[in-house]
Amino acid sequence: MKTSIATVSISGDLREKLAAIAAAGFDGVEIFENDFLAFDGTPAEVGRMVRDHGLEITLFQPFRDFEGLPEPQRSRAFDRAERKFDMMQELGTDLMLVCSSVSPVSLGGIDRAAADFRELGDRAAKRSLRVGYEALAWGRHVNDHRDAWEVVRRAAHPNIGLILDSFHTLARKIELASIRSIPSDKIFIVQLADAPLIDMDLLYWSRHFRNMPGEGDLPVREFMRAVAATGYNGYISLEIFNDQFRGGSAKAISVDGKRSLVWLMDQVRREEPALKVSAPAMPDRIGVEGVEFVEFAANPEGAESLGRLLTTLEFTQAGRHISKDVTLYRQGEINIVVNTERQGFAHSSFVVHGTSAYAIGLKVEDAAAAVARARTLGAEIFHQRVGQGELSIPAIRGVGGGLIYFLDGKTDLAKVWDIEFKPVVAADAGSGAGLTRIDHVGQTMFHEEMPSWLLFYVSLFRTTKTPMVDIVDPAGLVRSQVIEGLDKRVRLTLNGAESRRTLAGHFIAETFGSSIQHLAMATGDIFMTAERLKANGFEPLQISMNYYDDVEARFGLDPDLADRLRVSNILYDRDDKGEFFQLYAPTFGEGFIFEIVERRGAYAGYGGPNAPFRIAAQKRLMRPEGMPKV
Numbered sequence: 001m002k003t004s005i006a007t008v009s010i011s012g013d014l015r016e017k018l019a020a021i022a023a024a025g026f027d028g029v030e031i032f033e034n035d036f037l038a039f040d041g042t043p044a045e046v047g048r049m050v051r052d053h054g055l056e057i058t059l060f061q062p063f064r065d066f067e068g069l070p071e072p073q074r075s076r077a078f079d080r081a082e083r084k085f086d087m088m089q090e091l092g093t094d095l096m097l098v099c100s101s102v103s104p105v106s107l108g109g110i111d112r113a114a115a116d117f118r119e120l121g122d123r124a125a126k127r128s129l130r131v132g133y134e135a136l137a138w139g140r141h142v143n144d145h146r147d148a149w150e151v152v153r154r155a156a157h158p159n160i161g162l163i164l165d166s167f168h169t170l171a172r173k174i175e176l177a178s179i180r181s182i183p184s185d186k187i188f189i190v191q192l193a194d195a196p197l198i199d200m201d202l203l204y205w206s207r208h209f210r211n212m213p214g215e216g217d218l219p220v221r222e223f224m225r226a227v228a229a230t231g232y233n234g235y236i237s238l239e240i241f242n243d244q245f246r247g248g249s250a251k252a253i254s255v256d257g258k259r260s261l262v263w264l265m266d267q268v269r270r271e272e273p274a275l276k277v278s279a280p281a282m283p284d285r286i287g288v289e290g291v292e293f294v295e296f297a298a299n300p301e302g303a304e305s306l307g308r309l310l311t312t313l314e315f316t317q318a319g320r321h322i323s324k325d326v327t328l329y330r331q332g333e334i335n336i337v338v339n340t341e342r343q344g345f346a347h348s349s350f351v352v353h354g355t356s357a358y359a360i361g362l363k364v365e366d367a368a369a370a371v372a373r374a375r376t377l378g379a380e381i382f383h384q385r386v387g388q389g390e391l392s393i394p395a396i397r398g399v400g401g402g403l404i405y406f407l408d409g410k411t412d413l414a415k416v417w418d419i420e421f422k423p424v425v426a427a428d429a430g431s432g433a434g435l436t437r438i439d440h441v442g443q444t445m446f447h448e449e450m451p452s453w454l455l456f457y458v459s460l461f462r463t464t465k466t467p468m469v470d471i472v473d474p475a476g477l478v479r480s481q482v483i484e485g486l487d488k489r490v491r492l493t494l495n496g497a498e499s500r501r502t503l504a505g506h507f508i509a510e511t512f513g514s515s516i517q518h519l520a521m522a523t524g525d526i527f528m529t530a531e532r533l534k535a536n537g538f539e540p541l542q543i544s545m546n547y548y549d550d551v552e553a554r555f556g557l558d559p560d561l562a563d564r565l566r567v568s569n570i571l572y573d574r575d576d577k578g579e580f581f582q583l584y585a586p587t588f589g590e591g592f593i594f595e596i597v598e599r600r601g602a603y604a605g606y607g608g609p610n611a612p613f614r615i616a617a618q619k620r621l622m623r624p625e626g627m628p629k630v
């Protein structure tokens, strides 16, 4: 498997782009003409710079509006091509991409285009160069790879071949089986891009919204399976025009790009075993059995106020770490760890973010396999010194630089609570309020980070992503998408803030970065839980009375049920599979959310329709912007 990426896909100047592309482990790079034109150096210098990074130039592009022209434009197009050939030879690349013409003066006609390419092939051959023809989805006469292939076939020239680009083919929903019969030696390179499904003009969609394979909604995997069926084993090259990527971190986007290709080929390899697809060997996607714990980093004051809240929620102090300042709170299968160490990663997290949930522990089928897969996908493996008598729990870096620990039942890892913690016999041991397990964990991030983290989770774990929904915050939109395990034992909601004035945006700003903001815990009987908590002095988030009148009318609720919701500040939702109840604690710190939920039947959602009303209630409690923290 040889990977390449077009320079247009990432931000920075050419020097920065090449450094990021090389660091992410690509083998080659497509030089986009504008990146070259903007660079203050000769083609030879660019070529040397590329090769000094250990990269190969896979092609130069784009050469536009070449085929089907009348004279005198036709001769001028050949002159232009010769000038670019000169430059390519200095640069040190042998392949030029010609995209199908959009010129209003081009005449059309498959044979005319084929004749133009045959002549261009002769000229290229004199210099040992090759030319690949790509159908733009909005090309004037050729906008379908089947027609581009017919032009190439009729040109019948060894130096003329076809370039496939998944976007152009998939955007027009062209039948993929048509790729399977193209001879692989006539496919000069394959460009890959995905995109979210948006109904808009093809050119605008392509130039602004492409993203990495696996980040969007197009069947790039099916496209690649068809390409693999031809026997093609050359470069796969990302060509991603995306406004956010152009403004993002070149390093991070390059890592995502490499990850997307490694994952794509891993899937193709598994789905087409007979084709002997070359792709890095790694364990299959990892099954997640649940969220075993959430860990907070705190100072003593933060730990005390968090402890108070957990105690009101009827958690029990179940253990103290054998050697560290770490306390375990437990209720049902929910483990909340509070770390007040003065050194190590937790402490650094506290110094940067304040009291925050900096780590989660996932119970997986096989922790060692999880690390092996993560490493192959380019995740950062986390190492920290392990004290005597402690387990070395494998971990990787996740959202906002936080940690994801892996525990499994194959080793002693699942016994961490017995091995590393001493039981505490607390006088005020809570008897529990019926909380059983973690229903979902919410991570808040900037909107533009979402595709990256979706790819991270879905490529690593046996999970799927739900469609994007908009959560309406009074101060702006928050986009939300959920990563769900196939059996729903793990659910991670990703919330992308577009404005810092939203609750999510405020949280990111005040805690200096993306992280876990929300913990939803399940109960089997929310009214019982609400009663117990009330008796324990818990004061729920106060929901507007107007909300209840609406819910009662909207769902035609029994007035008794509506009253019980009202009295306990419980939110209600329903879908065609079941019902959903939500009870919130007042926000903690700079907007951390503890939520209690009950799912009845097979309700599949997250109470999205209720979000504007609980966010408004949460915001009533927040420190107004600009006021000092107390």
Ligand SMILES: O=C(O)c1ccc(O)c(O)c1
Residues within 6 Å of the ligand: 061, 062, 097, 099, 134, 136, 165, 191, 206, 207, 239
């Ligand atoms: O948007 C374009 O013009 C354009 C140019 C070259 C390509 O390879 C492509 O896929 C699109």
Ligand SMILES: [Mg+2]
Residues within 6 Å of the ligand: 134, 165, 191, 239
């Ligand atoms: Mg292309």
